[in-house]
Amino acid sequence: MAGSMELPAKGGFCFDLCRRNAMLEKSGLKMPGFLKTGTTIVGLVFKDGVVLGADTRATEGPIVADKNCEKIHFMAPNIYCCGAGTAADTEAVTDMVSSQLQLHRYATSRESRVVTALTLLKTHLFNYQGHVSAALVLGGVDVTGPHLHTVYPHGSTDTLPFATMGSGSLAAMSVFESKYKEGLTREEGIQLVAEAISAGIFNDLGSGSNVDVCVITQGGTEYLRNHEEPNPRTYVSSKGFSFATGHTEVLSTRVRQIGPVVAEGGPVVAEGDVMEEGL
Amino acid sequence: MGDSQYSFSLTTFSPSGKLVQIEHALTAVGSGQTSLGIKAANGVVIATEKKLPSILVDETSVQKIQSLTPNIGVVYSGMGPDFRVLVRKSRKQAQQYYQLYKETIPVTQLVRETAAVMQEFTQSGGVRPFGVSLLIAGYDDNGPQLYQVDPSGSYFSWKASAMGKNVSNAKTFLEKRYTEDMELDDAIHTAILTLKEGYEGQISANNIEIGVIRADREFKVLTPAEIKDFLEEVE
Numbered sequence: 001m002a003g004s005m006e007l008p009a010k011g012g013f014c015f016d017l018c019r020r021n022a023m024l025e026k027s028g029l030k031m032p033g034f035l036k037t038g039t040t041i042v043g044l045v046f047k048d049g050v051v052l053g054a055d056t057r058a059t060e061g062p063i064v065a066d067k068n069c070e071k072i073h074f075m076a077p078n079i080y081c082c083g084a085g086t087a088a089d090t091e092a093v094t095d096m097v098s099s100q101l102q103l104h105r106y107a108t109s110r111e112s113r114v115v116t117a118l119t120l121l122k123t124h125l126f127n128y129q130g131h132v133s134a135a136l137v138l139g140g141v142d143v144t145g146p147h148l149h150t151v152y153p154h155g156s157t158d159t160l161p162f163a164t165m166g167s168g169s170l171a172a173m174s175v176f177e178s179k180y181k182e183g184l185t186r187e188e189g190i191q192l193v194a195e196a197i198s199a200g201i202f203n204d205l206g207s208g209s210n211v212d213v214c215v216i217t218q219g220g221t222e223y224l225r226n227h228e229e230p231n232p233r234t235y236v237s238s239k240g241f242s243f244a245t246g247h248t249e250v251l252s253t254r255v256r257q258i259g260p261v262v263a264e265g266g267p268v269v270a271e272g273d274v275m276e277e278g279l
Numbered sequence: 280m281g282d283s284q285y286s287f288s289l290t291t292f293s294p295s296g297k298l299v300q301i302e303h304a305l306t307a308v309g310s311g312q313t314s315l316g317i318k319a320a321n322g323v324v325i326a327t328e329k330k331l332p333s334i335l336v337d338e339t340s341v342q343k344i345q346s347l348t349p350n351i352g353v354v355y356s357g358m359g360p361d362f363r364v365l366v367r368k369s370r371k372q373a374q375q376y377y378q379l380y381k382e383t384i385p386v387t388q389l390v391r392e393t394a395a396v397m398q399e400f401t402q403s404g405g406v407r408p409f410g411v412s413l414l415i416a417g418y419d420d421n422g423p424q425l426y427q428v429d430p431s432g433s434y435f436s437w438k439a440s441a442m443g444k445n446v447s448n449a450k451t452f453l454e455k456r457y458t459e460d461m462e463l464d465d466a467i468h469t470a471i472l473t474l475k476e477g478y479e480g481q482i483s484a485n486n487i488e489i490g491v492i493r494a495d496r497e498f499k500v501l502t503p504a505e506i507k508d509f510l511e512e513v514e
Binding site: 095096099102103106107109 | 367
């Protein structure tokens with residue numbers, strides 16, 4: 001786009017182009033949709049820590065854009081975050097806070113705390129007044145114990161023993177409300193989370209494919225990618241297609257050399273790749 | 280950078296073509312506590328004296344060797360507070376590199392960016408050069424690497440190097456002892472011996488600091504207990 005645009009001094013969004021976009025829409029231009037994750041994400045606190053779960057379908061309107069995306073994001077070795085809403089927003093905000101937490105760990109020489117991640121996230125989301133469409137389930141274990149929080153796009157948070165977010169949250173919550181109890185074991189926790197996500201996968205159109213689970217305890221974290229795969233692809237022919245020679249008629253053949261012939265010794269490393277020093 | 284009244288650089292050329300402020304910065308480095316680094320075949324070791332101004336200082340609160348990323352560490356000779364500023368900046372640059380390229384920053388890139396910061400402070404208004412030289416040790420896809428960065432912003436890759444008070448004796452000692460195919464544990468012993476050479480007083484696990492990175496690419500500062508084991512092996 002030609003011309004210079006002044007961003008507001010303290011950051012935040014610049015809404016200069018909104019009038020132009022409205023004018024374009026009125027004159028018939030179809031705006032591109034953004035990738036909403038239309039998701040089921042859950043978390044619960046069990047005896048020794050927290051279990052997080054998510055489905056793996058990313059939708060672009062009525063189309064499934066990614067059949068096996070990752071919705072459980074890394075924040076710190078002891079803190080993970082599930083994201084629902086606009087995929088780019090959840091990805092960007094969790095990456096940014098993860099980076100800030102790393103710098104904070106270096107500065108303090110301490111393990112990150114869940115409330116630190118929570119505060120960094122909610123401050124950022126509040127500053128953007130809900131325009132950053134990220135609804136998160138944040139869970140982790142730190143020196144003060146296991147914690148589970150939900151974060152809403154406008155910047156409000158809840159602290160809960162079990163939580164669900166996304167378009168499949170009602171289906172998942174019904175599972176939690178009937179079966180959750182305090183002091184679950186690790187196996188019971190994983191089982192319950194998988195059941196809740198499955199409820200979302202099968203009953204919500206915006207969620208589907210596989211179940212991802214993440215178990216965080218004082219001793220460490222286990223990221224169980226594709227813990228359950230209740231929707232496997234079935235192919236008509238397992239050996240695929242075969243294109244035997246002779247089936248397609250060759251009309252003419254022309255062979256042309258388009259690049260230099262590589263010498264006997266193999267490719268040469270360009271001199272420019274060596275770093276200059278002592279300058 | 281700097282107020283409008285100080286928009287001129289304080290680092291200016293002398294008639295002989297030298298930047299006197301940088302020379303003085305190097306003098307500040309030269310009067311700092313000795314530090315050294317050795318690149319082995321399978322890792323890098325950096326070490327420094329940790330002489331505290333009084334026995335009343337809590338030595339566990341001082342850490343001269345710092346991590347910049349999980350696979351890159353740094354030690355200095357010169358002014359501690361200047362070092363802290365550079366460490367903070369470098370850590371942030373490493374994070375920004377990752378955010379931009381989703382690749383952990385290669386050692387050479389981090390050295391380059393840190394050196395660029397140090398050079399900026401020799402050519403900006405109202406600021407002075409940093410009074411530290413850094414030894415940056417890292418292990419990435421190009422193997423183990425050791426770089427020295429000076430207050431001017433120039434950097435060099437070394438097989439082994441020393442800085443600070445005892446630099447000439449330490450370098451001579453290292454030249455004699457260094458071999459191309461040294462193992463990391465040998466390098467740690469050599470580092471301890473080199474520090475011992477110029478140490479005024481009795482060397483112990485609590486008045487030196489050693490940082491190590493092996494093929495596992497995790498930079499660690501050795502605990503006093505671990506240093507004690509190496510010291511005992513040396514004696």
